[in-house]
Amino acid sequence: MTKPTANNHSVLLVGGPDAGKTNFLIRLWIALQSGEGRLQSDGLPEDMEYLNAGAQTLLGGEFAPRTSREVHTRNVIPVRATSNRSDFRGQLVVPDSSGEEWMLIHRNREWSERWEEAIPSLLGCLLFVRAGSLEIHAPLDWVSCFDYFGTADNLPDAPDSDGEEFAMPTQVVLIDWLQCLRAAVSAHGGGSLLRVGVIVSAWDRVPTEQQGEAPQSYVAKNFPMFHDFILSNRERFAFECFGVSIVGGDFEFAPGFRENYLRGVPAQAGYVVHALGGVPTRTGDHTLPLAWAMGLVTESAVGRDGAVP
Numbered sequence: 001m002t003k004p005t006a007n008n009h010s011v012l013l014v015g016g017p018d019a020g021k022t023n024f025l026i027r028l029w030i031a032l033q034s035g036e037g038r039l040q041s042d043g044l045p046e047d048m049e050y051l052n053a054g055a056q057t058l059l060g061g062e063f064a065p066r067t068s069r070e071v072h073t074r075n076v077i078p079v080r081a082t083s084n085r086s087d088f089r090g091q092l093v094v095p096d097s098s099g100e101e102w103m104l105i106h107r108n109r110e111w112s113e114r115w116e117e118a119i120p121s122l123l124g125c126l127l128f129v130r131a132g133s134l135e136i137h138a139p140l141d142w143v144s145c146f147d148y149f150g151t152a153d154n155l156p157d158a159p160d161s162d163g164e165e166f167a168m169p170t171q172v173v174l175i176d177w178l179q180c181l182r183a184a185v186s187a188h189g190g191g192s193l194l195r196v197g198v199i200v201s202a203w204d205r206v207p208t209e210q211q212g213e214a215p216q217s218y219v220a221k222n223f224p225m226f227h228d229f230i231l232s233n234r235e236r237f238a239f240e241c242f243g244v245s246i247v248g249g250d251f252e253f254a255p256g257f258r259e260n261y262l263r264g265v266p267a268q269a270g271y272v273v274h275a276l277g278g279v280p281t282r283t284g285d286h287t288l289p290l291a292w293a294m295g296l297v298t299e300s301a302v303g304r305d306g307a308v309p
């Protein structure tokens with residue numbers, strides 16, 4: 001049982017541009033206020049304007065906007081969780097910044113003080129990839145690998161034959177962020193498992209025939225090397241995979257969706273897909289991935305005998 005405490009605890013939202021971090025945070029804030037999820041808000045947060053402006057946009061039928069480079073909000077939210085298995089009361093710090101800032105951390109291998117601040121109180125991370133995002137760079141196959149790098153005795157310069165710049169495959173960047181975070185946590189004396197909830201955002205954009213599958217299966221299909229990393233690093237990380245749909249559909253690509261959403265109850269829209277109990281399940285509780293990252297939910301489906309549920 002987690003002891004109630006008034007200290008700050010942080011959970012990092014990690015991910016590149018367009019990965020779904022901000023919309024998740026805003027839906028989380030709406031869910032925390034509803035008082036119906038595993039976690040509930042317990043007072044007014046810092047950066048309330050940022051959270052409320054995003055909530056107004058989302059409840060009004062638009063996705064919250066992408067985050068610009070200069071924005072970095074700390075979002076200190078007082079929360080509580082009460083159940084027969086976990087009891088928590090404290091200030092949760094969930095910083096939001098642009099995906100470009102995360103890409104800079106990967107490229108420059110430099111970690112700013114703002115991030116360093118969050119490490120000593122880190123409970124876990126939520127790592128985002130978004131279904132349908134044009135910012136996802138697929139793993140190299142043999143053909144594109146040859147295009148970019150040639151053979152050992154015929155190495156072209158960096159741009160490929162179409163003049164396109166080489167973009168690091170997303171799964172490589174995901175692993176790099178986790179290696180950096182693990183090293184930072186260890187440097188602060190954190191020896192135990194680092195909890196990482198992998199969020200496949202925009203689950204409504206996952207191909208329809210795959211939407212009934214477990215999120216881990218989507219990760220295995222689309223990011224195979226990253227999935228191998230998940231399975232082979234269980235002594236350093238605790239992993240779980242979630243699918244999240246912020247509003248239950250797409251305002252842009254699904255005709256008539258916005259009208260139906262606004263006619264319904266926007267504050268209760270969307271869902272989270274998980275396989276914590278062993279089979280793919282949908283819940284309306286948008287606080288579940290956060291509660292898992294904080295260690296308040298300890299069930300896990302990932303890596304049960306290495307099998308994908």
Ligand SMILES: Nc1nc2c(ncn2[C@@H]2O[C@H](COP(=O)(O)OP(=O)(O)OP(=O)(O)O)[C@@H](O)[C@H]2O)c(=O)[nH]1
Nearest residue numbers: 017018019020021022023067098099202245246250
């Ligand atoms: N269909 C659908 N689209 C989503 C969902 N969540 C996010 N999106 C789309 O993804 C875009 C990016 O989401 P953001 O939350 O802004 O992503 P971010 O990671 O904060 O992006 P940066 O601020 O650029 O780092 C949104 O503008 C939406 O178009 C979802 O659940 N469903």
Ligand SMILES: [Mg+2]
Nearest residue numbers: 021022066067
């Ligand atoms: Mg953002």
